Amino acid sequence: MPDGARSAIWVPLFDPLADPLAVTRLAAQAEEAGWDGFFVWDHVRWQSPIRQVADPWVVLSAIAVGTASLRIGTMVTPLPRRRPAKVARETATLDRLSGGRLTLGVGIGGDRSGEELSRLGDETDDRRRGAMLDEALSILEGAWSGAPVRHRGEHYTVDDVEFLPRPVQEPGVPVWVAAFPGYTRPLRRAARYQGFFPVNLESPDALAAAVAKVTALRADPSAPYDVAAELPPGDDPAPYVRAGATWLLTAFDPATLSLDHVRGVIRDGPS
Secondary structure, eight states: OOTTOEEEEEEOOBGGGOOHHHHHHHHHHHHHTTOOEEEEOOOSOOSTTOOOBOOHHHHHHHHHHHOSSOEEEEEEEEGGGSOHHHHHHHHHHHHHHTTSOEEEEEEOOOSTTTOTTGGGTOOOOHHHHHHHHHHHHHHHHHHHHTSOEEEEOSSOEEEEEOOOSOOSSSSSOOEEEEEOTTOHHHHHHHHTSSEEEESSOOSHHHHHHHHHHHHHHOSOTTSOOEEEEEEOTTOOOHHHHHTTOSEEEEEOOGGGOOHHHHHHHHHHOOO
């Protein structure tokens, strides 16, 4: 792995990987093979022919107990379809269970690949989900501080509630925001938090352009900041690192997903 970047496995919890015991074993094998992180998708359904889907928080809890050094997390949680108070409890508990190894990836989510919003009665308007995401993130920040949260917004209310115990990490769980590089509002959101996950990158050059945009929007461009880049197994990571990636997420296509394939990539170790 080139200097300055860390490597992670990134898997959908679908069909052969809907077995929590199998995924927990994969994470332990990834730690043994020298990978730095293990991230999972957060969905409740996916398009056909996918039929089986595991819950990410239960799986991550098992991984937290079964590993010692891997950074773990969801990549990404569509926060507008979750109650912020419940996510506050889940994330603080999981961060403590893992000894401070949790990263929370967030985004507005979408309906295209699994109709998981429309079929479950969740908000389908992108702008409204963006507003819900901003409110939910504000609630999470307050909850992780340990101080009473007082929030009355358009979408959520928290009336003088403490969320204790706090996460291990200070000032809270790191948040990586998913965003399409061409949209300014999501990039501004990403610039306010601890990391950026650019979605649907076409090349390292596109990553470099996205990183430049987010850097220009950050209040303190010199402060530590993570950029997570997706790449298929076997791709050369060096151009992505030169473009500004600090994390390289080895991704797997749900359509061709198999335990043997993931296990083989893990066994080969980071590039």
